[in-house]
Every structure is written in structure tokens, then in C-alpha cells.
Amino acid sequence: MTVRIVDRRQDSKNKSSINRSRFIQRFKGQIRKAVADAIGRRGIRDLENGEKIGIPGKDIFEPHFRHGQGGRREIVHPGNDRFNTGDTVDRPLGGGAGQGGKASPDGEGMDDFVFTLSRDEFLDIFFDELALPNLVKRQLARIDEYKRVRAGYTQSGVPTNINLVRTMRGAAGRRIAVAGPFAARLRELQDELERLRRDCPGDPEIGQLEREIAGLKARREAIPFIDPFDLRYSNRIRIAQPTTQAVMFCLMDVSGSMDESKKQVAKRFFMLLYLFLNQNYEHIEVVFIRHHTVAEEVDEDNFFHSRETGGTIVSSALKLMHEVITARYASNAWNIYCAQASDGDNWNDDSAVCRELLSGSILPVVQYFAYIEIASLQPQNLWLEYEQLQASHPGQFAMQRIAEVSDIYPVFRELFRKRPA
């Protein structure tokens, strides 16, 4: 009787994936909270890979009837090295070695249950119910078009794709390499032959040399001119062509009145936003504009990490943004989104300018403009001016006030709540 051996390795890989997603779904509340906590605590770059999540053990504990502590029990242990019958010892404090056995399973379940979410699971939970407004419809309807582009060479392909130049270059190289030893030996022999012919014609060795030379030549001739190994094919790959493209403007006040903690808040807001875009839309460009009294366009790193001081003229950033839009993002080809963070500080007479700039030239071309004011004090003049915009552009202009880092998440959700398409 021979045994039956079944190779199951190719069978369905994720038998537990249903159970796994059931688990995540069931504890979505706790997991969401853990995700939010993680974001509040950690830098955003961790968030990209950071997936270790702890949720309270008591929530996911599966109860069973069992005995608790107390009563009378006798437990047998191995390895006696000091006790004699009748000895008495103190109770070990909290689950020491002497307790062993079944004494402590109830305590165990109360620790945090820590597990690893995959990056996608993590971000899906985080971005659940979030979507950029108005783009949703288009995104759902989006059909990716593909374009074929050259992408180097491969060793296999169809004959029409053979790249002659590459193939011949390879073949030549191979012939030289393979014939190398023969050529060296041939040169040697030929020199020897010439010397013999010159110095002592009639030497019987001449004939032998000639034969050897002929043999070597024949072997060199036998090296194939072209070998299947030499063949190179032009490679083409498909890349996705975006049919909707969006650009995201991040505007931030980096003036002296924006202290480090406020910047931290703003930073996280943009980071979340940026991550959100990366997750949901592959074809998104992001423009970072920071400003104090003057505005400049910077790269991501500078945007978040450099320090500036000075006063605040918000309109400078709006002007720059408008210039960038006209120069690079003609509004019929791009969906434009803008997020602005500030502490609300501004030169008094500039706030009105900002409102006019927005309503006159920016809001007509952008899909959505979100403004967060990071301040715990009374709303300042910029907020008051913006409030008028909120009234006149509902659904397109949104604003929120937040006080500290832990407020970001709800604000974020509020701003980008999924709208019915």
C-alpha cells in the first residue's frame, strides 16, 4: 500500500481571509480608533508602513465558563529542589512560577490584542467613507486608457519585435569572446610557422603546424554567426493613461505667528490629505505653497521642514497659486483642489483682498477649497471674511477650526465626507 501524498501548496492561499476580514469588520470601531490614535501619536511616514494595531483585549475576548481565582486547589509541579512535605511558602505575587497551570487565563485576555494590519487594510480603514467630493463620480466612471511604451529589451518575444542592432551587437561580442582562446593560439602558431619557414624550411614540424592551424581555423569557423542566445527583442509595456487628472494645492502659513505646535497640526492635515490622494488617485499632482509675507512654491520636504519667520500676508499665497494654475494647470484638463492651513493671522486689510481673490479668480476654477484654522482663540478677521465665502459657495468651499492634533481626524472626515455621487 503506497501512501497518498497530496501537494496542497497551490491550493487556495487565503483560506482565512474571510475570517480575517470578518474580524476586521466586527471590530471596525476599535480598529478605527486605534488607527486614529496611531496617527495622532506618530509621524506620517510611519503611517505609510505602520500597521501594528492594538485593540483592547476585553472587547475581543471570547468568554467561557471557567473557574476564577480562589477556593481550594492542589497543583503538581515538577523540578522540586528545596521543598519538603509540610513546608509553607508565601503566595507569589501576580502569576509567578508557583501559580502555573490554569490560574491566570482570565487575566491574560485583558491585555491589548496586538496584530498586524496589512498596509492596504490599514489605509482602507483609515480612508473608509472618505472621498474627494465631485471627483467620486468621475473616478468611478474612469476608464484607464493604456499606452504602449518602450521598456528596454528582453530575451524572448515575437519575431517582429527582434531588435537587429542589439542582437548583432550581442552576437559579435559572443563571437569575440568565444573565439578568444583560439585567436591567441592561432597567432602564436602562425608566428611560429613563419619563423620556421624563414629559418629552417623543410622542418617536418611545418606540416604539423599547418595542420593545427587549419584545425583551429575550422573550429573558429564553427562558432555560429548568430545564436538563439543572441536574440534581443524590443520590449514594450502598457502604462496607464489617466483620463482624469487632479492637482492638489497645499497652502500653509509659516509666519512667526505659526508656532511649532500649530505647524505640527497643519503638517498632519496635509500629510493625511497627501496620503489620501496617493491612496485613492494615482494621477494626482501636488503643489506645495508656503507663505509668510511672500509666498513661494517649494518641494514637499521644504514645505514641511524648513522654518520661516515674519509677518503674514495670506493673499500672496493665493496670488501665487493662481499664477501656478494659469501657467500649468489649465482648468479644463485638471481638477483642482486646494487645502489651506493657517492660524488665522493676517494683515487686517489683506483679508478682504483674499476673499476677493478667492471668489473672483480662484473659486471659479477649483473644484473644492478647504480651509482649516488652527487656533484656540476667537476667530480672527480672515475667518470672518471666509465665512462669507462659505455662505456664497456652499459645497465648494469648506472651513473648520481645530485646536490640536487629535482634532484633525474628525475634521478631516468632516471636510471630505463621502457625498452621494
Added chain:
Amino acid sequence: MSKKRIRHIAEGSEWTLDAIERYDAEIGRVAKNFGLDTYRHQLEIITAEQMMDAYAAIGMPVYYHHWSFGKHFLETENRYKRGQMGLAYEIVINSDPCIAYLMEENTLTMQALVIAHAAYGHNSFFKGNHLFKQWTSADAIIDYLVFARNYIAECEERHGFEAVERLVDACHALMNLGVDRYKRSPRLSLEKETLRQKEREAYLQAQVNDLWRTLPRQDAAVAEFEERRFPEEPEENLLYFIEKNAPLLEPWQREVIRIVRKIGQYFYPQRQTQVMNEGWACFWHYTLINTLYDEGKLNDGFMIEFLQSHTNVVYQPPYHSQWYSGINPYALGFAMWRDIRRICETPTDEDREWFPEIAGSDWRETFDFAMRNFKDESFVAQYLSPRLMREFRLFAILDDDARLKLRIDAIHDESGYRVLRRALAEQYNLGSSDPNIQVWNVDLRGDRSLTLRHFSHERRPLGPETDKILEHLAYLWGFSVRLDEQMPDGSLRPIGEHKSEKRSRHVA
């Protein structure tokens, strides 16, 4: 150097299907010589990830879906990925044919060990031990699991998975009090299950209705009715009681309860025979592989690797070690089986005094008898020898909350052997380690509440999860549930109650 050189079964540490087959044939041959009686078996090669899947489903190849298995999977995966644990090299399923998993990461040596351990050791235990024979239907379990998964999936489609999940949660909470301890459950079979499931639905519902129909009648029979107690005798299988008697459950809910109960019943013998079963499997992999080595069919490299894994498995850390977490069932079981063989083959005077009936007997016959007729509790009580107690340096600690200090009750000396043996056997008695909770009464005339009674053992209280479980129970029962505790002296006190409003019936 012997003249006739015997070829090794295979060389190197990389396994191939061919090498596995040859090992299996050789191990099987030796096992047969020893007279091991096994089910046919099937070896399945799986990946580490599939091993984790199998873990999450308690080793079963098919299982219904539930979040708790996802939780176990995440837990295992997390610990495995962080290197806190290696995966077990083997999972074996008590089915006919017996299925043993081989993980692809294992070396050839490990595969051979697993084959000997699982496919011959555990397999013969499953086939021979009376608990498994009596309580599990090896030939039908896979079919039944298929039926269970399909049925539950169907329920999820029909009634929404939240409703099913709620129900399964409640059943899982009561799973260890859902077994018949004393009578065998009827055989399982897929066709019969599917065929009779409909019948049962109708029948069960009729039964339940009958029970409750007597309720509103108010006439002269009241006095007599007052006397009637329900259930007439206390019932310790809570899930069974609920399945048969809960008034508001839909037929499909009764069927789901039955499924969880049946599967719990299937696993019950495993809980009762851990020491015996693991020890038996370890003894046989050790014996079979060593026999092959003695025949010259294995090289030294193989043996070194084998012995290293083997000793890791059967190591018993002492009580003060940081690795200590109770008595290792593999270690105790392996040592006991080896010790029984020793008593049979080379008994000392002490052995003759303690084990007159087996000292000097044929060890294979003694083994067969012990394997077939015992469970952990009785196995320890019957066969734990003074010599082994000395080797393990066992000692018993009495933890009594009425005393300030712990007391050492017995150690491995002349006066302590019997105390130790009794204490250790008691430790494996599920009857006393699981709380004894029974359905005591149903208030048929009043609020239909269900009263359970906990018979306290050694004054041990119930754990802190009790309220949570009562909540689950009340969900199943549909009305209030009370739990009383009866102390050894007969005194009674209520320890928990979960009030439940009458649920509205689900519209299917």
C-alpha cells in the same frame, strides 16, 4: 564496518515527494512490525501560510467562517512573523483516512519525524482509544464539516451574517458545556445530515411548541402543574438543552446550535487525552525512528537533527524556570509510556510492588490495553510510577484561600507518592477543572426564566466572564437567565442574572 552495506533511505536535508514516500514506506513497515493499527492516511504538503490557516481553524481542513478564527489567524501570524514562535510542524486530523500536514519549510528529517509522529502515532491512537471510538466518527467528520460550512453559509445568505454571527458567538461561549459526557452521540454522515436536517427542523419545532402550549391554560390542573418541574432532571449539556427547548429560536438557529455542539463534542476527547495522545505519538516517533537507525537506514546527521527536535518537544522545564508553564503534556506522556515499557521489560522490586499486574508482562500488550481503555485522568492514576515522580521531582502545592500561605502537601518520597499521583490525576480531570453547571429549572408558569445551578467544587468561584456568558445564554434562551451557586454544604446563593425582554421573532 559491516560487510553488507545497507543503503540509507535518503540523503540530504531537502525533501522530495519521492523521498517522503520512501520514508513513509519504511516507517510504515516498522510500525507494522510493532503491530500498530492505524487508519489509512494521507500526507498533505502545505505552506507556512496554509499552516496558519489550519491553526486558525483548529486544524480542520474545512470550517465555517467566524471572526474568532480570523482573530486566531492574526494572532498566530503576528507571533510567527515576529519570531516569537515556530509553527508546529504537524497537524493531524482524526479522520478516516487520517490526514497529516507536512509543512514545506520542514527538512526531510522533520518530515520523517512528522510522518512517524502523526501518521502512525496519533493515527493509531485515534483509531484505538475508546473515547475517540465512542465519541467521534472519524469516517464522517470531514463530510460533516462540509455540511456545517455550507449550512452556515446558507444561513448567512438568508438571514444576514450579523444574525448568524451573534448566534455563533453565543454558542461558542457555551461550547465547553455543550458536550455529552456519558453517552455516545449518534453517528454523523453528510447525506443523512442534509436529508434529515429538514425533518428535524419540523420535528423540533413541534416539540418545543408542545412544551409551551401548556402555558396559558388555567384550570383545575394548576395544582398538578405546579408540581411539574422542567427539566425533570438537571441537564448538564447546556447547548443541547437550548437546542431542544429554547422557545423562541427559529429552526435554522437550532440547527446552528447543533452544529457547534457536534463539533465541540468531536474535540472533547482530544481535551481528555492530551497527555496520553501526545506521549503516545512521541513514544512512537522515537521508537520507530530509532528502530530504523538501528537497522542502519538512517545516517548520523539525520539522527542528530531528529534528536534535537525530539528533545525540544519533550523537555520539561522545572517550576522555577522562566520557560515554565505547567507540566508539558508531551514530556509527561512520553516519559510515562517509556516508563511503562521499562516496567514491562526490566522491572525493579519497587515496580513489582506497585505494578504487579504489568511488571514483566509483554509490553506491546500492556501498551495496547492502556492506549485503548484510559484517558489522562485514569492513565496517570493507574500508571504514574514512583520512579517517574522522582525523575520529574514532582511536588504538590495546596493553594487554599482560607490559609495565608501555600503548603507543600507532598513531594516525591515514600509518603508522598500516592498523594502526588492522586493530585496529578485530579489535575487532568475535566469534570473538576471545568465548572459543573447544570440547567436546573425553567419557570414554565411565570416569566419563563431559566435557572442554572453551579455546583461549587472545592469552593472555587466562577471566573469574571460569567456575566458575559449569561448574556449570551439569555440571548439564546430569549428570556431571563439566572445562575445560582450551590456550595458543598448545600447552601444556595444567586450569583448572576441577565434579564431579557421577550424578543420579537425574526421574520425569515
